[in-house]
Amino acid sequence: MAHFPKPAAGSWTQSYPELGTAPVDYADSYDPQHYADEQEAIFKRTWLNVGRIERLPKAGSYFTRELPSVCKGTSIILVKGKDGVVRAFHNICRHRGNKLVWNDFPNEETEGTCRQFTCKYHAWRYSLEGDLTFIQQEGEFFDVDKSQYGLVPVRCEVWEGFIFVNFDDNAGPLNEYLGPLGKGIEGYPFGEMTEVYSYKSEIGSNWKLFLDAFTEFYHAPILHGGQYTKEEAAKIQATGFEALHYQFETPHSVISSWGGQSPPADLDMVKPMDRTLRSGLFGPWDKPDIEGLDALPPGVNPARAPKWGVDSFVFFPNFMILLWEPGWYLTYQYWPIAADKHIFESNLYFVPPKNARERLAQELAAVTFKEYALQDANTLEATQTMIGTKVVDNFLLCDQEVMLRHLHKTARDYVSEYKKTHKTKEHANGATC
Structure with a gap:
């Protein structure tokens, strides 16, 4: 289902009535039993990305x-x-x-x-x-x-x-699982982008909370205001931010946004270092000269927005691919290890640099991304601690947070369906791998 532009009446959220508009129960992000159920219902039975074929060259x-x-x-x-x-x-x-x-x-x-x-x-x-x-x-x-x-x-x-x-021998094939969203980006030149920068960290929060942070831009003008000049930060905070397009092909989803054009239309909003190296959070400004970037696959920039900057594809449960307009991509993965803890991995992929300036442009993008990610991660442990007190058990979500509703509903639905079809006492007796 696709809705673009935003409906003249109503909202993105109201276009998907199955998601509802009521406050969302976040017990799924701190309850140990629910985490154990997710292991059985989700992580043992869905397709999980574990790497790229470039790691296996021969x-x-x-x-x-x-x-x-x-x-x-x-x-x-x-x-x-x-x-x-x-x-x-x-x-x-x-x-x-x-x-x-x-x-x-x-x-x-x-x-x-x-x-x-x-x-x-x-x-x-x-x-x-x-x-x-x-x-x-x-x-x-x-x-x-x-x-x-x-x-x-x-x-x-x-x-x-x-x-x-x-890990489920009865699961359907991968292509079928990835569905229309996967089909829509087939042919993107992933294989040309083999210069990789990697980050990995243990985060003191439920895995879905970090996914939440990267599937809405409502927080960006406030939390990331320090990345802009003072004047531009004030302007963005005053006007807010709204994505271009949301699409759900359950269990997967995509959010498409402006930003990331190369070079930025307003050079005054970026820092001197960005202007010097022609790079920054949105990646190097100079698009690489490779096949596949001029005629992008049909699933990229689904709203056909002239100021499109990035698409964030969420392939359930824990794999995100972000395709950037300047011609690079990055991935996020969230690997739960407890109800309130997970391992976060990110990889940034560029076309190999041809000279020192191109290398520095990629390195600036990599370190700028790390700063942004740290800002997002910095809020998560505070969130985890507070929701764990159970003082408040339902939380309001705005229209820009529609993907959060979808993620938590999808995860709960997987658990509910598993419980219906597997009426065993695995957890009581000790589940096995």
Whole structure:
């Protein structure tokens, strides 16, 4: 469903009556039982992005991902086989359950290249395709059939160079899951943007609270006012900010906004350093000369706004792709580790720089983004602490916060549907991965 421009009567929110307009209950962001339900209903049963194919450039390339959001201790290996296929496996040796791939610290992620995987404990070996190929002193075992003891696979599919996994063998295919929003941005030149800047941090809040912060601009004139000149900050605060377009293809969504044109129409609103390096929060001003940016996929800038700047696609549950008008993109991921804690990851992707000035322009964009993200994150622990007191249990949301309504409703609906169809006592008896 798409609505653009904003309806002359009513509002974005009222265009989606299933979302309602009443205050929203935020118990889903502090209740430990609800968090446990989300692990079972959402993170074990939806497609999760775990990286890009550029991290697996040749046969034998691999990296590991720690995924406590799925279940405590969950670790997987992503590897490119000799046949060029990207596969995923649980990072568990079939002999005594030791973690198979790790370096100095078993709880830390690692990457590299190998011909086979060898367990550090008893030297059992596995091929890149997950087959058990060698057992130390095999004769000491009883009627062992190596073909029955390969690595445990995890469903793995690749879309536009993004690697996804799903722990539910009964889930539909990835393309079907991503739906119209995914289809609409196929063909964007993701593969040309291989210069990467990465940030990762543990945040003391529920994972949905940080998603909330990045799916509305109502806060921007106030919280980020310091990033503008004093005069421009006052102007923005007086006039406010409103996005160009909202669209829901449940469970996913997109918000499209102005800003980010290169160069900015009003150079007085940016700082001297931005003008010198021709860069800033919205990325380098000079669009790279690559195929795919002149004729963008149909899902980009869905409102066809002449002053379009950025689209933020939310692929439920925890993956965001932001496509910027100047020709770069970034991703956000939110990995819950408790009801009130999550790991935030962000990656900024640029076309590799051709000279020192282009490199500095990208670095300025990266550090400016980090400052903005810290400003957003700085509010989250205070929010988490206060909602956890339960003094107030329902919170007003304005029309610009319609995506927050959609996110929390979607997450609650997943949990409710799971409870209806899985009438077991998993949590009482101890859920398994």
